[in-house]
Amino acid sequence: MKRVLIDYKKLPHDVAALLIDLYPHGYGDEDLIVLKKPNGEIVEAVEIKTDDTIYLVKISQSLANFISNFEETIERELENSAVEETIAEVEASSNQDSENEPSDGDPETDSDEII
Numbered sequence: 001m002k003r004v005l006i007d008y009k010k011l012p013h014d015v016a017a018l019l020i021d022l023y024p025h026g027y028g029d030e031d032l033i034v035l036k037k038p039n040g041e042i043v044e045a046v047e048i049k050t051d052d053t054i055y056l057v058k059i060s061q062s063l064a065n066f067i068s069n070f071e072e073t074i075e076r077e078l079e080n081s082a083v084e085e086t087i088a089e090v091e092a093s094s095n096q097d098s099e100n101e102p103s104d105g106d107p108e109t110d111s112d113e114i115i
Helices: 013-022 061-100
Strands: 002-006 033-036 042-049 053-058
């Protein structure tokens, strides 16, 4: 099994979702793994295990913000995509309606009204 030290911003979406599932309310001291890089730098990380990889996700203030704001961010993204889909459906529908209307080019003679 391989071990990967990675910043949360570079996580694949499925692993990011797993991170949120494992730490929905954040992480505590007991969740931290402390690593010392060859240059002497200390790195703190949380562990995410998949079938073939152990991800060591670097700890930062932005990771804490990511976890706490994840649900709001996903809801906004879902709302935005739903609005975009609705707009596309309305545009497609109006294009079909205008294509199905018979017209001889004279708007005054398109009416069924007899004068």
